[in-house]
């Protein structure tokens with residue numbers, strides 16, 4: 182059914198609901214999070230390792246123009262079809278598919294278009310991120326991993342984190358995994374004047390990249406970065422300076438350990454909230470492996486599944502998962 186091709190092309194909103202037919206290519210790079218070497222090639226066997234990998238091949242979003250063209254031509258191809266207007270079986274399927282495509286594919290853009298709490302630091306970070314040639318930085322050896330903008334929180338998720346920060350009114354926030362600091366910018370914009378946000382990231386390049394933007398804004402002084410493997414940085418955090426809000430978003434295989442360390446080292450203030458990103462991890466925690474179109478992700482998917490079950494059964498934690506983007510789980514102590 183040629184006109185159903187559009188079901189298989191990229192739209193982040195659509196990917197939320199159905200598997201895609203994006204080509205599976207090798208993970209761009211492998212690097213254990215605690216040993217930040219930069220291997221030049223990723224043999225297939227290595228791809229089963231659980232270290233942080235940076236960007237996954239096959240997950241790149243299409244350029245806006247290309248995506249528009251693809252989706253527009255798909256919609257044009259099924260013009261006139263709707264879930265209600267059909268006279269034969271294949272037309273009915275096309276109509277239902279088109280309606281599903283519009284319903285799911287239009288969701289994220291619509292939510293984004295009616296959400297408006299993004300501020301100037303967020304905008305500056307996003308503008309710089311969109312202009313940065315990540316492939317070139319990686320190929321020249323400037324970055325520790327191969328990155329792409331899809332590794333950042335998107336506007337809707339960042340605005341949600343910003344609203345959580347407003348609601349929590351925290352004095353101290355910890356972000357574990359910063360990338361370009363879009364989430365950190367959202368937090369900084371919502372912090373009170375005497376608030377502070379500490380981001381942990383393994384890649385020193387990102388500290389400079391984010392620092393350049395933050396230094397242009399007075400509120401940027403609220404932000405600082407600790408460079409190194411997150412678990413090593415967490416061991417150095419002073420136990421007497423507790424955090425009211427924590428955003429967990431680094432190595433998916435280490436999530437459980439991040440939360441354990443927060444509890445063991447008593448780093449959480451009374452009533453502290455933890456927000457954990459990617460807890461739906463592309464649907465892998467609940468999808469059978471035979472549907473994997475990007476099998477290299479399965480390792481992280483299984484770790485997130487285990488983490489989610491561990492959280493749900495933890496006697497000292499209460500938790501709720503929200504279906505925002507790739508899944509965001511809120512956690513607090515009972």
Ligand SMILES: C[S@@+](CC[C@H](N)C(=O)[O-])C[C@H]1O[C@@H](n2cnc3c(N)ncnc32)[C@H](O)[C@@H]1O
Nearest residue numbers: 214233333334358359360364382383410411431
């Ligand atoms: C998904 S991105 C973070 C996105 C960010 N929270 C935002 O709001 O856009 C994950 C980041 O974690 C970092 N990272 C991966 N493994 C790490 C580790 N073991 N320790 C510290 N940072 C790590 C990567 O360098 C990357 O910048």
